[in-house]
Amino acid sequence: MTRPTKLSMFMGLVLWLSYARAQNAWENPVLVGVALFVALALPSISVVSNILDARVSTLAHHRLPGRLARFVAQLLVNIAIFAVMIVGRVIPPGGIDQVGGIAGAAAVTTLASQGLQAVALWLAWRGIGRADGNVLLALSANIVVAALAIAGIGWARQAFLIGGAGLAVLAVLTDLRAGWPRRAAPAATPVRDEAPEKAADSAP
Structure with a gap:
């Protein structure tokens, strides 16, 4: 089993546990189906996105x-x-309305995901953890906070909305910084050879 497959399966498990616990939907077949979809399709979605x-x-x-x-x-x-989780009664419509409805929740989730991935990769580049492990922890945290926010937990809703916006700004600034042209180092000034002094004429 490849590493991306293992990571996607773990993400599917985290999604199922988060929403099952937050919404008391342990036996909801739609939630199980969504979790399986994430576990199986996430590697392909990542490849297409890349x-x-x-x-x-x-x-x-x-x-x-x-x-x-x-x-x-x-x-x-x-x-x-x-949308599927609302139709399948995994998420109550009133809960997701608190975080901007379907489009708002999806936008914040996506923005936070990209920002968290940027932070995770930056930490790995600084020698803190591994890239895939950091990304896994970041995305797992994003799923958990989103589930709690939709469930109506106050601190989670604030963290979801404010944190998502902040992480989105961070991701945009990171991409803008990466796209700025770098100034070339100044060329070294060539050292000119000094002309040798002329020898004095000898007296007759």
Whole structure:
């Protein structure tokens, strides 16, 4: 079993546990189906997102448009997941309305996800943890907080909304910084050879 498959299966388990606990929906078949979908389809979704990100960034000659394309793709997936969970009575409509409805919850979830991934990768680059492990912990925390926020937990709702906005700004600034042209180092000044002094004429 590959590492991405293991990570996606863990994410599916975290999603099921989070919403089952928050909404007391342990035996809801729709929640089980959504969790299985995440566990099985997340690697493919990640591959498609990466390809889309890379191609758009290449065409635009900047990283930010690629990140926006990735955001839109993941946003559509999250909207579909939230919509299915509402239809399947996993999430009460009143609960998700507290965080901006389906579109609002999906947008904040997606923005926070991208921001958390940027933080996780930055920590790994600084030698704190491993990239895949950091990303796994970050996305798991995002799922748990989202589930608690939709369940109506006050602190979780504030953390979800404010934290999502802050992480989104961080992700955008990171991409903008990566796209700024770097100043080339000043060229070294060539050292000119000094002309040798002429020898004095000898007296007759």
